[in-house]
Amino acid sequence: MIEQGTVASPVEVAGTALRSGVRSRARLRPGRPDSGVVFVVDGIEVPATIAHVVDTTLATTLGGHGVRVVLVEHLLAATLAAGIDNLRVELDGDELPILDGGALHWLGALATAGRMAQPVLARWWSVSQPVRIETPAAFAMLEPAESLTLDVAVQFSHPQIGAQRWSGDPISRFGAELAWARTFGFHADAERFRAAGMVRGVSLDNTLVFDDVGVLNAGGQRAVDEVVRHKALDALGDLALLPGRPRVKMTASRGGHAVHHALLRAAEAVLVRG
Numbered sequence: 001m002i003e004q005g006t007v008a009s010p011v012e013v014a015g016t017a018l019r020s021g022v023r024s025r026a027r028l029r030p031g032r033p034d035s036g037v038v039f040v041v042d043g044i045e046v047p048a049t050i051a052h053v054v055d056t057t058l059a060t061t062l063g064g065h066g067v068r069v070v071l072v073e074h075l076l077a078a079t080l081a082a083g084i085d086n087l088r089v090e091l092d093g094d095e096l097p098i099l100d101g102g103a104l105h106w107l108g109a110l111a112t113a114g115r116m117a118q119p120v121l122a123r124w125w126s127v128s129q130p131v132r133i134e135t136p137a138a139f140a141m142l143e144p145a146e147s148l149t150l151d152v153a154v155q156f157s158h159p160q161i162g163a164q165r166w167s168g169d170p171i172s173r174f175g176a177e178l179a180w181a182r183t184f185g186f187h188a189d190a191e192r193f194r195a196a197g198m199v200r201g202v203s204l205d206n207t208l209v210f211d212d213v214g215v216l217n218a219g220g221q222r223a224v225d226e227v228v229r230h231k232a233l234d235a236l237g238d239l240a241l242l243p244g245r246p247r248v249k250m251t252a253s254r255g256g257h258a259v260h261h262a263l264l265r266a267a268e269a270v271l272v273r274g
């Protein structure tokens with residue numbers, strides 16, 4: 001029997017918020033069995049579910065009852081990878097810190113807190129038939145499977161990116177292959193986002209920034225395919241928005257949060273749960 005899990009003890013994580021640039025704190029506390037991941041802002045609970053997604057620009061933003069929670073996907077990916085089904089995340093403000101731009105700090109915090117098994121069978125979800133989303137630029141599909149696998153591809157006409165693909169089991173390979181892959185962006189877009197007040201917390205400490213020919217970060221990329229690895233990390237985090245552990249094969253090409261969420265909404269119509 002695979003039991004549900006939560007953190008064994010509370011742990012606090014602090015860092016810069018992506019949008020506002022102010023200091024942001026998250027306290028991770030044990031969650032009740034079958035409660036899933038629940039964010040708490042000003043005492044208001046916002047469950048990490050697809051029904052609560054209110055924005056997909058640059059990050060997955062949840063909302064409800066007048067509050068918002070920005071940038072949930074990296075923590076959610078880490079919870080799936082760490083076997084944490086239930087978690088209460090109390091926030092100062094309405095953003096999770098960007099930290100390293102990936103999920104390494106979240107994974108480390110969950111390891112520090114430790115995992116406590118809960119004597120309830122872990123829930124899972126799948127689809128009864130394949131579902132797909134196609135746009136002029138992107139494609140994504142979910143198929144029934146015994147366990148979770150991802151097949152993610154990107155295509156950017158940038159000399160340091162080009163066509164990249166990552167496929168495999170994102171849970172067992174998360175720490176070694178995905179967690180350290182950083183959020184990325186293009187310098188050419190930075191001014192537009194900055195003027196809109198959307199990226200005050202972005203720096204070369206938390207974001208891989210490409211100019212026309214290369215990378216602005218000292219040390220360059222952590223792998224030649226860091227971009228697609230981050231896309232896989234994001235996809236895993238978004239899959240956490242349906243209740244339980246995914247038993248699907250997800251294929252995504254040139255996707256992003258908006259495509260992932262459309263796919264999950266399509267999956268709800270043919271959802272199988274156990």
Ligand SMILES: [Zn+2]
Nearest residue numbers: 073183230234
């Ligand atoms: Zn991301």
